[in-house]
Amino acid sequence: DQQVKQNSPSLSVQEGRISILNCDYTNSMFDYFLWYKKYPAEGPTFLISISSIKDKNEDGRFTVFLNKSAKHLSLHIVPSQPGDSAVYFCAGESPGGSARQLTFGSGTQLTVLP
Amino acid sequence: GAGVSQTPSNKVTEKGKYVELRCDPISGHTALYWYRQSLGQGPEFLIYFQGTGAADDSGLPNDRFFAVRPEGSVSTLKIQRTERGDSAVYLCASSLTQTSNEQFFGPGTRLTVL
Numbered sequence: 001d002q003q004v005k006q007n008s009p010s011l012s013v014q015e016g017r018i019s020i021l022n023c024d025y026t027n028s029m030f031d032y033f034l035w036y037k038k039y040p041a042e043g044p045t046f047l048i049s050i051s052s053i054k055d056k057n058e059d060g061r062f063t064v065f066l067n068k069s070a071k072h073l074s075l076h077i078v079p080s081q082p083g084d085s086a087v088y089f090c091a092g093e094s095p096g097g098s099a100r101q102l103t104f105g106s107g108t109q110l111t112v113l114p
Numbered sequence: 115g116a117g118v119s120q121t122p123s124n125k126v127t128e129k130g131k132y133v134e135l136r137c138d139p140i141s142g143h144t145a146l147y148w149y150r151q152s153l154g155q156g157p158e159f160l161i162y163f164q165g166t167g168a169a170d171d172s173g174l175p176n177d178r179f180f181a182v183r184p185e186g187s188v189s190t191l192k193i194q195r196t197e198r199g200d201s202a203v204y205l206c207a208s209s210l211t212q213t214s215n216e217q218f219f220g221p222g223t224r225l226t227v228l
Contacts, residue, residue: 004156006156009154032215034215034216036219041221042221043118043205043207043219043220043221043222044157044205044219045219046216046217046218049215049216089156089157091156093215095213100209100213100214100215101159101162101170102147102149102157102159102217103159104156104157104158105156106154106155106156107155107156
């Protein structure tokens with residue numbers, strides 16, 4: 001049972017345009033959501049997060065939107081740059097037990113074309 | 115180098131052999147996590163340490179997998195009697211405390227079992 005789903009394995013966008021990456025989740029216990037960015041041969045790096053009590057968080061070119069009723073979140077990148085080309089992972093986090101465990105989606109490969 | 119480091123970066127072994135993968139977390143981070151990322155998938159949680167103790171090992175696939183963190187800093191993931199299905203990238207992450215939302219990832223160890 002995939003608790004976090006990223007249904008688009010890849011996305012291509014022209015430089016300067018908006019990139020929208022989508023993520024759906026099923027676990028209602030998630031109280032925090034994070035987006036990680038991963039370049040080849042590197043570990044994921046934290047990009048932006050949002051608490052489940054909010055519906056939007058913005059950081060520079062990156063904005064994350066959360067729709068709790070639809071169990072859906074999205075990452076918007078405006079304007080997109082070639083350096084944004086990477087795999088983007090959505091993750092849900094729950095406080096269960098003694099750990100804040102991350103549950104990742106399968107990722108979306110974003111390619112920004114110059 | 116203030117980030118999480120992992121050694122080796124690549125490990126090729128034969129089926130049935132024993133391997134050890136090492137993780138050096140960020141200095142001062144008390145929480146340490148191991149994840150496994152198979153091709154085309156997001157990272158999957160394996161085990162979490164708070165200090166020296168394994169606080170949550172619910173993600174370990176079977177008893178061939180074991181991890182230690184004897185002094186509360188460096189951690190070693192140990193895999194006995196390796197199988198071809200163990201081939202994956204093994205990622206280590208650390209966070210300042212067990213309640214910190216952001217986890218910092220290392221570059222991973224790519225394990226190939228022939």
